Amino acid sequence: MDSTIWSKYWKDAHINCFGDEKENYSGTLKSNWYDFFHKIQPNNSILDLCCGNGSLESLFKEYNESLYKSTKIVGVDYADLLIPEDIKADKNVSFKIGTNIEKLPFEDNSFDVLISNFGVEYSNLEDSISEMIRVLKPLGRVQFISHVKESRLIAKSNEIQHMLDEFLSESSLFHTFQLLVKNLIVEDKNSSEHYRNLLNEWLNIFVNKYGEIFLEFGFIDFIRHILSNLNPKALEAMSLYEKDIILYNQRLVAMVSSAVIEEEFLQKFSKIGLKSIRSKIIKDFYNNSIALMSDFVK
Numbered sequence: 001m002d003s004t005i006w007s008k009y010w011k012d013a014h015i016n017c018f019g020d021e022k023e024n025y026s027g028t029l030k031s032n033w034y035d036f037f038h039k040i041q042p043n044n045s046i047l048d049l050c051c052g053n054g055s056l057e058s059l060f061k062e063y064n065e066s067l068y069k070s071t072k073i074v075g076v077d078y079a080d081l082l083i084p085e086d087i088k089a090d091k092n093v094s095f096k097i098g099t100n101i102e103k104l105p106f107e108d109n110s111f112d113v114l115i116s117n118f119g120v121e122y123s124n125l126e127d128s129i130s131e132m133i134r135v136l137k138p139l140g141r142v143q144f145i146s147h148v149k150e151s152r153l154i155a156k157s158n159e160i161q162h163m164l165d166e167f168l169s170e171s172s173l174f175h176t177f178q179l180l181v182k183n184l185i186v187e188d189k190n191s192s193e194h195y196r197n198l199l200n201e202w203l204n205i206f207v208n209k210y211g212e213i214f215l216e217f218g219f220i221d222f223i224r225h226i227l228s229n230l231n232p233k234a235l236e237a238m239s240l241y242e243k244d245i246i247l248y249n250q251r252l253v254a255m256v257s258s259a260v261i262e263e264e265f266l267q268k269f270s271k272i273g274l275k276s277i278r279s280k281i282i283k284d285f286y287n288n289s290i291a292l293m294s295d296f297v298k
Helices: 004-011 027-037 055-063 065-070 125-135 152-168 173-185 189-210 212-217 219-228 233-258 262-272
Strands: 045-049 072-077 093-097 111-117 136-146 275-283 289-297
Touching: 004 233, 027 055, 027 111, 027 136, 027 275, 027 289, 045 125, 055 065, 055 072, 055 111, 111 125, 125 136, 125 262, 152 173, 152 189, 152 212, 152 233, 152 289, 173 189, 173 219, 173 233, 189 212, 212 219, 219 233, 262 275, 262 289
Parallel strands: 045 072, 045 111, 072 093, 111 136
Antiparallel strands: 136 289, 275 289
């Protein structure tokens, strides 16, 4: 997978992979990690696969700072990162950026514990699982939380992705708005009126077709912002906006494609040498599926 689609995301200081806020994981996801951290022993060596901006390191430190600092943690990720300063300053933690987990740069039997939060499922599992087993010590423990096909997040991401495919397509909503802005800047009244009417038609189509998903997307607010600050720089702002939306859509495609089916996911690990201890579908307060939690031992 192209690391650039995540590099900009992490460089924007996100800590979770959901994109709606820049705060760490909470609720049932957080409590599941707390349960696992309780099983970690002092002086354990821990490998955080696809670590992002250190969300698990931050949660572990919050859970038990003394235990956290007694361990040695290495975080690896293929993308460029922006690790929080308080985590980067901890001497027991290091990060290896630009690391593909399908080819880990570690000796055999290097780690007591492997962890990953919405990460390993993005890799080619046939290659990455063999690498995980290679670097994990005998009797080593593993916990992964992964995107699962039945989750509410994946279902919503799939809907947004389809909306964005249409939104970005030629002669659709965004393209029409670009043409309106260009004609307003050059003060072509006839063309401006044509594209204004066409824009309103497209807005009605998207509201009727996608409802709350489109309204939550915030494009109407972006239209208001551009039209209230109309000048040649507006076209540059629109170009940057389009690039961000393209990257966002690519992340959604990758997320939806990465989502696993529980039984198939567990079988991939058991076939190559990890024993499944437990697995469960994590659900939120409203009983919606969020993710798959899976624990293994070598």
